[in-house]
Amino acid sequence: MLVFDHVSKSFGDLRAVDDLSFEVEAGEVFGLLGPNGAGKTTAINMAVGLLEPDEGVVRFADEAFDRNPRDAENRRSLGLAPQSIALYEQIGGADNLRFFGRLHGLRGSDLEERVVACLDFADLTDVEKKVVSKYSGGMKRRLNLAVAIIHDPELVLLDEPTVGVDPQSRNAIFERVEQLRDAGKQVVYTTHYMEEAQRLCDRVAIIDRGRLMALDTVPALIGAHGGPGNLVVRTGEGESRHETTDPLGTLAELQARQAVDHFQYLPPDLETVFLNLTGRALRD
Amino acid sequence: MNKIVAMAAKDIHILFRDKLGFFFTVFFPLMMAIFFGAMFAGLSRGPANIPIALVDQDRTSASERFIERLGQASGLAVEQIPREEALEQVRRGRTAVLVTLTPGFGAALDNPFVTTPEVEMTVDPTQFAVAGMVRGVLLEAAGAELQDLMSDPARLGAANSQNSLFFESLPPSSARDDMLTFLDLSPRVSSLIDEMGLGAATGGNQGFFGPPLEIEQTEVQAERPGPTNSYATSFAQAMLWTLIGGSVSFSMSIAIERSRGTLMRLLVAPVTARHLLAAKGLACLGATLFTSSALITLGITVFDVRPTSYPLLVLALLCGSICFCGIMMALSVIGGTEQAAAGIGWGLSLPLSMLGGGMVPLFLMPEWMQRLANISPMKWTLMAYEGAIWRGFTLNEMLLPCAVLVAIGVIAFTLGARRLRWDTG
Numbered sequence: 175m176l177v178f179d180h181v182s183k184s185f186g187d188l189r190a191v192d193d194l195s196f197e198v199e200a201g202e203v204f205g206l207l208g209p210n211g212a213g214k215t216t217a218i219n220m221a222v223g224l225l226e227p228d229e230g231v232v233r234f235a236d237e238a239f240d241r242n243p244r245d246a247e248n249r250r251s252l253g254l255a256p257q258s259i260a261l262y263e264q265i266g267g268a269d270n271l272r273f274f275g276r277l278h279g280l281r282g283s284d285l286e287e288r289v290v291a292c293l294d295f296a297d298l299t300d301v302e303k304k305v306v307s308k309y310s311g312g313m314k315r316r317l318n319l320a321v322a323i324i325h326d327p328e329l330v331l332l333d334e335p336t337v338g339v340d341p342q343s344r345n346a347i348f349e350r351v352e353q354l355r356d357a358g359k360q361v362v363y364t365t366h367y368m369e370e371a372q373r374l375c376d377r378v379a380i381i382d383r384g385r386l387m388a389l390d391t392v393p394a395l396i397g398a399h400g401g402p403g404n405l406v407v408r409t410g411e412g413e414s415r416h417e418t419t420d421p422l423g424t425l426a427e428l429q430a431r432q433a434v435d436h437f438q439y440l441p442p443d444l445e446t447v448f449l450n451l452t453g454r455a456l457r458d
Numbered sequence: 459m460n461k462i463v464a465m466a467a468k469d470i471h472i473l474f475r476d477k478l479g480f481f482f483t484v485f486f487p488l489m490m491a492i493f494f495g496a497m498f499a500g501l502s503r504g505p506a507n508i509p510i511a512l513v514d515q516d517r518t519s520a521s522e523r524f525i526e527r528l529g530q531a532s533g534l535a536v537e538q539i540p541r542e543e544a545l546e547q548v549r550r551g552r553t554a555v556l557v558t559l560t561p562g563f564g565a566a567l568d569n570p571f572v573t574t575p576e577v578e579m580t581v582d583p584t585q586f587a588v589a590g591m592v593r594g595v596l597l598e599a600a601g602a603e604l605q606d607l608m609s610d611p612a613r614l615g616a617a618n619s620q621n622s623l624f625f626e627s628l629p630p631s632s633a634r635d636d637m638l639t640f641l642d643l644s645p646r647v648s649s650l651i652d653e654m655g656l657g658a659a660t661g662g663n664q665g666f667f668g669p670p671l672e673i674e675q676t677e678v679q680a681e682r683p684g685p686t687n688s689y690a691t692s693f694a695q696a697m698l699w700t701l702i703g704g705s706v707s708f709s710m711s712i713a714i715e716r717s718r719g720t721l722m723r724l725l726v727a728p729v730t731a732r733h734l735l736a737a738k739g740l741a742c743l744g745a746t747l748f749t750s751s752a753l754i755t756l757g758i759t760v761f762d763v764r765p766t767s768y769p770l771l772v773l774a775l776l777c778g779s780i781c782f783c784g785i786m787m788a789l790s791v792i793g794g795t796e797q798a799a800a801g802i803g804w805g806l807s808l809p810l811s812m813l814g815g816g817m818v819p820l821f822l823m824p825e826w827m828q829r830l831a832n833i834s835p836m837k838w839t840l841m842a843y844e845g846a847i848w849r850g851f852t853l854n855e856m857l858l859p860c861a862v863l864v865a866i867g868v869i870a871f872t873l874g875a876r877r878l879r880w881d882t883g
Binding site: 222223224246247248249250252254256257258259260261262274277278279321 | 729
């Protein structure tokens with residue numbers, strides 16, 4: 175279990191992470207959402223041990239003991255798929271997996287078994303020897319994910335894993351993430367795409383300016399912060415939009431006044447929650 | 459037109475906002491201009507800065523006068539030292555030329571009408587250009603001596619008296635009488651000497667009508683181990699450039715790892731930053747050792763390069779590679795991107811190579827630049843390589859360049875490693 179316990183981190187005068195606390199359970203996809211500069215990357219870097227908190231503790235906790243990710247040996251428990259395609263493009267996909275597998279201590283048949291499994295996981299078995307530079311964007315993204323799990327870690331951190339891929343590859347990545355959850359992994363998933371988080375994440379933490387704004391399941395967040403939905407109706411006078419928490423009652427009222435040709439109810443979603451919590455002002 | 463001006467102004471604005479681009483656009487060319495300007499300014503002052511060792515075995519007033527003339531008129535940096543020490547300096551590359559004034563030089567200088575004064579010139583075979591310059595200066599000095607002699611009635615009279623005594627000692631003949639009659643340097647002297655067979659008797663030395671000075675040139679390897687051929691020196695330089703290329707390429711590889719995210723992935727793996735740095739250093743060390751070793755192996759097997767000491771060659775190769783691994787690490791953190799790493803790497807390597815003698819021999823530079831060359835790792839690398847390949851360094855002689863190389867490597871690697879860890883962590 176990954177634990178952030180009142181963690182803060184500053185860079186000069188900038189408070190990048192401010193008293194952040196959460197836990198990620200096994201078999202859970204945990205969404206970490208926030209606008210640009212919210213502190214997501216700083217949090218990820220502390221989770222993988224690249225940064226040390228100024229205050230608070232980041233640890234892998236299990237039944238036996240707490241482990242600090244700053245300790246290199248403890249990093250065997252985590253896998254990171256960075257936002258960039260962090261692969262060696264001059265060598266093949268299988269060789270990338272072998273290299274990173276060796277770094278994590280895999281050898282011999284164990285290594286080869288994991289390479290085969292990860293190639294299958296990423297659906298790249300047919301192109302395992304092809305140099306990565308010849309891969310499509312989607313293939314690279316899948317391999318980027320596969321490299322993160324070559325050593326079968328307990329915790330997998332995926333930093334915007336679907337950037338720049340087509341819908342088919344995105345869907346394939348979603349399926350892989352769901353496989354990881356089903357296998358009992360802890361998955362931390364950062365993204366700017368709210369529909370991804372809504373589909374994949376069991377719980378979502380929304381952070382802004384380093385602080386935790388909300389943390390709950392998606393339905394609970396929508397219930398708490400989503401506000402009213404929108405009823406869109408079309409009549410002889412044109413189309414109109416009505417905020418409502420009781421769409422049927424509102425529709426009945428409208429129909430009582432004039433004939434409604436067409437209507438559509440747009441319930442609040444995670445994007446609504448995100449904008450309500452972080453505001454609509456542009457972030458640079 | 460306004461659009462073109464606007465776009466050009468934008469590009470210039472961007473260029474000057476880009477510190478690295480600004481450096482290579484303005485400061486680097488300026489540095490090159492200053493470097494070559496300073497170097498050629500040194501040349502334009504004449505060869506005053508060309509160090510030559512001089513041994514006076516004649517020890518006469520004439521030889522001392524000639525040495526003084528060399529020091530004043532020729533502009534050479536003349537240092538009188540014992541012959542063995544002078545030979546050692548030439549062999550070690552500290553002095554390009556050793557000039558020896560052999561016994562009898564002074565007498566011949568004072569009376570060159572029968573015997574031309576002779577000097578021995580021992581040269582570093584890699585520095586034939588400077589040897590040619592020194593030869594010219596020696597001839598010029600000897601010519602000036604002859605001119606002084608001809609314009610000094612007292613000295614000329616003394617020489618003529620001496621020559622008269624010489625010819626009077628010969629068996630009587632009409633030719634001898636004529637010689638005595640026309641000893642005032644008549645153009646007939648040469649033909650009369652030939653007629654008497656004295657040209658052969660003096661070993662082909664033509665006296666007054668020959669060149670003002672006979673220079674017998676030998677290369678240092680005649681007495682000491684030296685390069686078997688020109689490839690011995692060119693391969694040493696090629697090995698240096700292999701190190702430079704390797705270090706720049708590896709520094710780029712770290713920048714590429716950083717920009718593409720694989721560095722982060724490596725640091726997240728269960729290895730410490732120290733392991734990662736050690737792996738990078740080892741890879742660079744291995745690659746540069748392999749390439750430089752492959753080069754010298756090719757030189758030995760194909761181009762007849764014969765190192766004077768294989769153990770010292772191995773030591774030199776190792777120390778050179780250690781030095782440039784450190785440089786690689788320092789370069790990799792100075793340049794955050796691969797373009798910056800490459801630009802800074804080559805931007806630093808080229809002037810340091812020029813300063814260190816990798817392109818232009820050190821002796822052509824002003825003295826202050828030669829002293830400044832001590833900061834260039836390229837100078838010490840070349841010294842170590844040449845020491846093992848053809849200069850015949852002893853272990854003691856090899857210790858200085860090797861110690862400097864290892865020190866530079868360790869310091870640069872440490873600074874780079876500390877900065878790299880901070881940079882990523």
